[in-house]
Amino acid sequence: MTGQFIxxxxxxxxxxxxxxxxLADALRDAGxxxxxxxxxGGSPGAEEIRSLVLEGDPDxxxxxxxxxxxxxxxxxxxxxxxxxxxxTGKIVLCDRFADSTRMYQGLSRGDxxxxxxxxHTIMIGREPDLTILIDMDPATGLARAKSRATSEERFEDFGQALQEQMRKGFLSLAQEFPDRFRKINGDQPIEDVSRDICETVLAHLA
Incomplete structure (x- = not known):
């Protein structure tokens, strides 16, 4: 059995x-x-590393x-x-993967x-089957991110300029990998974003 990595x-x-x-709820409802x-994160060892890279001073x-x-x-x-x-045939829904490293470390923090x-080729060797890119206004996204009660603000502390650069970078990646990227308008109401994502994923699974 082979699952789907989204x-x-x-x-x-x-x-x-x-x-x-x-999306997880909708897919489970669909069987x-x-x-x-x-x-x-996503595994015990990776969660330990998460605290190292997302907390503390930006530098x-x-x-x-x-x-x-x-x-x-x-x-x-x-x-x-x-x-x-x-x-075992499961659908894996992952919040970020290698594309984020391509953007945040590969472009914004140096060439x-x-x-x-x-x-990635040497140590990971796996791309997603489908990537959902939620595209939205950087100022709105940063305001949302800064309103969260969390200590994991290291990259948010780089400010709006980084978010604007990241948005351009993600849109460029979507053009570089058109077979797996699907862009969703994130400036819509949450329920409309959910509908568009669900329709996109179900079409991919079909």
Whole structure:
């Protein structure tokens, strides 16, 4: 049995966590086995690394160190959570994956995209079957993100300029990988975003 690996990407505050939850409910109602997970994180070892990269001062790590940390977390996540679920035919819904590293560390923190891709090829070797890109206004997304009660604000503390750069980068990735990316308008009401995502995913599964 082979499952489906579906990732969600977008700027901070774009509503990925909420929409993953809504989609998981809809897919379960349709009879699918679903697990939800996130990056960085998704396995015990990766969750430990998550606290290292998402908390603390914005300048805590260099871009090169971040790439190594994210790749290590992703490898553990892949081995312990994603691949076992896919092997039993489940649908895996993941909040961020390698595309976020391509953007946040590969482009915004230095011209390191080639290094990100090289490490991904060597250590991960797996792309999603489908990627949902929730595209929205960076100012709105950042305001949402900053309103959350969490200590994981390290990247949000880089400010709106980073979010604007990330939005452009994600849209560029959608053009680079058109076979797996599907862009959803995130500036709509939440229920409309959920409807569009559900229709898109069900069409893909069919």
């Amino acid at each position: 990732t969600f990407e977008g700027i901070d505050g774009s509503g990925k966590t909420t929409q993953i939850s809504h 699918h086995e679903v697990i939800t997970t996130r990056e960085p 805590r790590w260099s871009a090169e160190t971040e790439i190594l940390l994210f790749t290590a977390a992703r490898r553990d996540h892949l081995e312990r959570t994603i691949l076992p679920a896919l092997a 390191l995209r080639a290094i990100v891709d090289q490490l």
